[in-house]
Amino acid sequence: MKRFSSLGIITVLILSLVFSLSACSQSSSKSVDTNLSHKELVAKAKKEGKVVSVGMPDSWANWVETWKDIKTNYGINHTDTDMSSAEEIAKFKSDGKNGTADIGDVGVSFGPVAVKENLVLPYKTHYWNSIPSWAKDKDGKWVGEYYGTIAFLTDKKNVKNAPKSWADLMSGKYKVDVFDPTKATESQFGVLAASLANGGSASNIKPGLAYFKKIAQQGRLSSNKIDVSSLEKGEIDVAVLWDFNALGYRDQVDRSRFEVTIPKEASASSCYVSVINKNAPHPYSAMLARDYILSDKGQINLAKGYARPIRSDVKLPAEVKNKLLPASEYKTTTHITDYKDWDKTAAALPQLWQQEVMANAK
Known part of the structure; x- marks a missing residue:
C-alpha cells in the first residue's frame, strides 16, 4: 500500500465527494468519555465488540498481529478498508455524523489536516508521557505510533x-x-x-x-x-x-x-499517526486500539513488521531487534x-x- 501525501487538502476535499453518506448508527464525540481508567475503557469497548479501521491492513507494519491480539484479549472483532491517508481523511469527512469508520493510520502531516477539518476525537492514550512531544498533538487529536x-x-x-x-x-x-x-x-x-x-x-x-x-x-x-x-x-x-x-x-x-x-x-x-473519527460508531474500541498500539506489546508488533516504535522506552526482544538494521x-x-x-x-x-x-x- 502507498500512503498519499499531505499535499492533501485539495485532494481530501475532492475525495470526500467520492464516499456516500452512511445511514449506520453513530456515537457523537460529545457523549464519549475520554477520561476512563483502563479497566473502564476495556469494559465499554467489550460492550461495543467491534472496531472498524481504515488504512490499517494486515500486510502493513504487521497490523495483523495487533488485530489478532485485540480479538484474543478483549473479544473485539475487526475489519479494515485499505486506503491512502488522503482517502482516510476524506472518509471521515464525508461520513459526517453517520460515522462508519473508527480509527485510521495516516502520515504525520495529515494529523493537522484532520484537526483543521474538526474530524477527530481527542484521546490521550495511557502511554501519553512516553511519546515524544513532536509526535503528538497536545490535545491527543493525533498520536504517533511508529x-x-x-x-x-x-x-x-x-x-x-x-x-x-x-x-x-x-x-x-x-x-x-x-x-x-x-x-x-x-x-x-x-x-x-x-x-x-x-x-x-x-x-x-x-x-x-x-x-x-x-x-x-x-x-x-x-x-x-x-x-x-x-x-x-x-x-x-x-x-x-x-x-x-x-x-x-x-x-x-x-x-x-x-x-x-x-x-x-x-x-x-517521519512517523505515522493514529486518528480516531469524531463520529466513530465504536469510539471506545478505537480508544482501546490506540492504547494497545502504544503498549509495549503493540509497539513490538510494529517492530516485527520492521517499523520503528515511536516509544523509545520499549525494549525489543533480541529476535525482533535483529530483524531491524x-x-x-x-x-x-x-x-x-x-x-x-x-x-x-x-x-x-x-x-x-x-x-x-x-x-x-x-
Missing part, C-alpha cells in the same frame, strides 16, 4: 555493487525506482533525504529536485510498482522507499538476494519535528517535481 526512514533496496542479481550513498546512486548505470512524489509521502521523503544529502533542508527542497533531475536526464528514473511480484521478477534494480517496507520485501522475497541500506550522507525519517546505520538520519516548514515544501513539491524532474526525463 516511524520509517528512507532507505535503498537493491536487487543484487541486477546490480553488482549495491549503492551505499546518494553519490553511489548517482554514479550507477541502473534504474532508480521512486514512486510518484506527487502522491506518496514515502517518495516525498525520498526527495527530502536527497536534498539533505546535498545541502538542502525541510524548507529548501531544490537540491533534492536537482539530484533527481540529473537521474531523469540520464534516463534512469523509473516508477515501477514496487511489490513482491515485481521484485521476484527482477523488475526493480534499486528502489528508494521506507526502511520498513524495504526490509519487509527483502525477507518476503529472498533475504540473500536483496540489500537494504540507509544512505550514508543523510536520510530522513543496527542503530549505527541511522547516525546521519534527520527526524522532521517541525512540520510547519515541511508542510509548505510538500504543498509545492508536486508541481516542482513535474516541472523540474519529469519534464527532463528521457
Whole structure:
C-alpha cells in the first residue's frame, strides 16, 4: 500500500465527494468519555465488540498481529478498508455524523489536516508521557505510533555493487525506482533525504529536485510498482522507499538476494499517526486500539513488521531487534519535528517535481 501525501487538502476535499453518506448508527464525540481508567475503557469497548479501521491492513507494519491480539484479549472483532491517508481523511469527512469508520493510520502531516477539518476525537492514550512531544498533538487529536526512514533496496542479481550513498546512486548505470512524489509521502521523503544529502533542508527542497533531475536526464528514473511480484521478477534494480517496507520485501522475497541500506550522507525519517473519527460508531474500541498500539506489546508488533516504535522506552526482544538494521546505520538520519516548514515544501513539491524532474526525463 502507498500512503498519499499531505499535499492533501485539495485532494481530501475532492475525495470526500467520492464516499456516500452512511445511514449506520453513530456515537457523537460529545457523549464519549475520554477520561476512563483502563479497566473502564476495556469494559465499554467489550460492550461495543467491534472496531472498524481504515488504512490499517494486515500486510502493513504487521497490523495483523495487533488485530489478532485485540480479538484474543478483549473479544473485539475487526475489519479494515485499505486506503491512502488522503482517502482516510476524506472518509471521515464525508461520513459526517453517520460515522462508519473508527480509527485510521495516516502520515504525520495529515494529523493537522484532520484537526483543521474538526474530524477527530481527542484521546490521550495511557502511554501519553512516553511519546515524544513532536509526535503528538497536545490535545491527543493525533498520536504517533511508529516511524520509517528512507532507505535503498537493491536487487543484487541486477546490480553488482549495491549503492551505499546518494553519490553511489548517482554514479550507477541502473534504474532508480521512486514512486510518484506527487502522491506518496514515502517518495516525498525520498526527495527530502536527497536534498539533505546535498545541502538542502525541510524548507529548501531544490537540491533534492536537482539530484533527481540529473537521474531523469540520464534516463534512469523509473516508477515501477514496487511489490513482491515485481521484485521476484527482477523488475526493480534499486528502489528508494521506507526502511520498513524495504526490509519487509527483502525477507518476503529472498533475504540473500536483496540489500537494504540507509544512505550514508543523510536520510530522513517521519512517523505515522493514529486518528480516531469524531463520529466513530465504536469510539471506545478505537480508544482501546490506540492504547494497545502504544503498549509495549503493540509497539513490538510494529517492530516485527520492521517499523520503528515511536516509544523509545520499549525494549525489543533480541529476535525482533535483529530483524531491524543496527542503530549505527541511522547516525546521519534527520527526524522532521517541525512540520510547519515541511508542510509548505510538500504543498509545492508536486508541481516542482513535474516541472523540474519529469519534464527532463528521457
